[in-house]
Amino acid sequence: MLHHYILFIQAFKVLRGSFFILACLIAVYTNAQSYVDPLNIRYTGPLFNNNDPITFSHLYMGSDLPFKLKNNKLLILSPFYEQWNFDSTSDKYFLPVVKSFALPVSAIIPLAKNRWLLTVTAIPRFNSEALHLQNSFQMGGALITTYMEKSNLMYKFGVYVNSEFFGLFVIPLVGIDWKINANNNLFGVLPGRLTYEHKSGKAFYTGATFRAITNSYRLGNGNYLRVDDNQTSIYLDWYAAKNVVFTGEAGYGIFRKLRSGQLHNKNYSTEYNWNDGLFFRLSASYRIRLLR
Numbered sequence: 001m002l003h004h005y006i007l008f009i010q011a012f013k014v015l016r017g018s019f020f021i022l023a024c025l026i027a028v029y030t031n032a033q034s035y036v037d038p039l040n041i042r043y044t045g046p047l048f049n050n051n052d053p054i055t056f057s058h059l060y061m062g063s064d065l066p067f068k069l070k071n072n073k074l075l076i077l078s079p080f081y082e083q084w085n086f087d088s089t090s091d092k093y094f095l096p097v098v099k100s101f102a103l104p105v106s107a108i109i110p111l112a113k114n115r116w117l118l119t120v121t122a123i124p125r126f127n128s129e130a131l132h133l134q135n136s137f138q139m140g141g142a143l144i145t146t147y148m149e150k151s152n153l154m155y156k157f158g159v160y161v162n163s164e165f166f167g168l169f170v171i172p173l174v175g176i177d178w179k180i181n182a183n184n185n186l187f188g189v190l191p192g193r194l195t196y197e198h199k200s201g202k203a204f205y206t207g208a209t210f211r212a213i214t215n216s217y218r219l220g221n222g223n224y225l226r227v228d229d230n231q232t233s234i235y236l237d238w239y240a241a242k243n244v245v246f247t248g249e250a251g252y253g254i255f256r257k258l259r260s261g262q263l264h265n266k267n268y269s270t271e272y273n274w275n276d277g278l279f280f281r282l283s284a285s286y287r288i289r290l291l292r
Contacts, residue, residue: 034185034187034197034289034290035287035288035289035290036064036066036287036288036290037062037063037064037285037286037287037288038063038064038065038286038287038288039063039285039286040060040061040062040063040283040284040285040286041060041061041283041284041285042059042060042247042281042282042283042284043057043058043059043060043281043282043283044057044058044059044060044279044280044281045057045058045279045280046277046278046279046280047250047277047278047279047280048277048278052275052277053088053273053274053275054086054087054088054258054272054273054274054275055086055087056084056085056086056087056274057084057085058082058083058084058085059082059083060080060081060082061080061081061082062078062079062080062081062082063077063078063079063080064076064077064078065077065078065079069107071110072110073107073108073109073110074106074107074108075105075106075107075108076105076106076107076108077103077104077105078103078104078105078106079101079102079103079104080100080101080102080104081099081100081101082099082100083097083098083099083100084097084098084099084217084227085097086258086272086274095225095272096129096130096219096220097129097130098127098128098129098217098219098225098227099127099128099129099130099131099217100125100126100127100131100215100217101125101126101131102123102124102125102126103123103124103125104121104122104123105121105122105123106119106120106121107119107120107121115147115148116145116146116147116148117145117146117148118143118144118145118146119142119143119144119145119146119158120141120142120143121141121142121143121144122139122140122141123139123140123141123142123162124137124138124139124140125137125138125139125140126138127165127215127216127217127218128217128218128219129217129218129219129220130220132218132220135218136217136218138162138163138164138165138216139162139163140160140161140162140163140169141160141161141162142158142159142160142161142173143158143159144156144157144158144173144175144189145157145158146177152178152179153176153177153178153179154176154177154178155174155175155176156173156174156175156176156177156189157172157173157174157175158172158173158175158189159171159172159173160172160173160192164214164215164216164226165216165217165218165224165226165263165264166216166224166226166261166263166264166265166266167264167265167266169214171191173189173190173191173192174189174190175187175188175189175190175194176188176194182199183198183199184196184197184198184199185197188210190210190212191212192211192212193209193210193211193212194209194210195207195208195209195210196208196209202239203238203239203240204236204237204238204239205236205237205239206234206235206236206237207234207235207237208232208233208234208235209231209232209233209234209235209249209251210230210231210232210233211229211230211231211233212229212230212231213227213228213229213230213231214226214227214228215227219260222262222263223260223261223262223263223269224260224261224262224263225258225259225260226257226258226259226260226261226268227257227258228255228256228257228258228259229253229255229256229257230253230254230255230256231251231252231253231279232251232252232254233249233250233251233252233279233281234249234250234251235247235248235249235250235281236248236249239287243286243287243288244284244285244286244287245283245284245285245286245287246282246283246284247281247282247283247284247285248280248281248282248283249280249281249282249283250278250279250280250281251278251279251280251281252276252277252278252279253276253277253278253279254276255276256274256275256276256277257271257274258271258272258274259271259272260272
């Protein structure tokens with residue numbers, strides 16, 4: 001048993017060293033983004049119930065695993081699992097738990113003497129009640145071009161496509177990676193996510209984040225459930241150790257929609273009363289900050 005433990009520790013040290021080397025390479029490509037998370041777990045729920053007709057919880061577990069290819073190309077595997085649970089104050093089980101398992105695969109390709117980057121992402125996933133694999137497959141992807149204006153400033157443009165159960169979902173993307181100064185960063189791709197980060201001390205970072213969520217899940221009765229939320233939050237990162245980060249967030253969700261309907265049809269048969277409101281999020285991450 002001790003022998004197995006020693007082998008595990010040695011393997012972890014090798015893996016950590018490999019992640020550090022790859023993170024340095026990512027820093028060359030995306031030097032305004034502050035970190036990469038080989039492991040991230042987060043839980044979200046309502047901050048106060050306020051007698052809302054619907055309460056919710058969301059669990060996410062994911063990772064970003066980079067691999068170096070030939071000619072300075074990168075391959076990044078980003079598997080994740082997530083789960084939504086919606087409860088009614090009058091009927092606890094009025095909606096089933098819906099789950100997702102996905103394996104996004106991204107290739108980052110340097111172009112034109114590294115002033116341009118091309119990121120191609122394929123996103124196969126299963127979204128359904130109880131994670132039934134039958135008839136729950138979705139295929140999506142993204143194409144993003146990145147232009148390096150300066151060594152500390154990049155602009156991103158692209159498109160996201162996914163075969164949602166309510167129909168084909170296509171949306172343009174625009175993003176930025178900007179190291180404003182030694183203590184401040186702005187990075188993300190909208191409408192998905194945009195983050196402002198401020199270094200407050202040796203072990204603390206603070207900031208604000210916007211996230212937009214649109215997902216659909218196949219239900220057991222043959223219909224689908226569509227979830228839409230737009231979350232703005234403030235957060236505090238605490239580095240309990242060099243690579244171990246705990247995060248607390250508080251924010252507000254607006255333009256929330258929770259709807260169901262028949263497949264490939266946006267004429268929703270039911271719209272649930274999911275009100276806008278406050279939420280909290282707790283996260284734990286194994287994080288590698290990039291060299292700046």
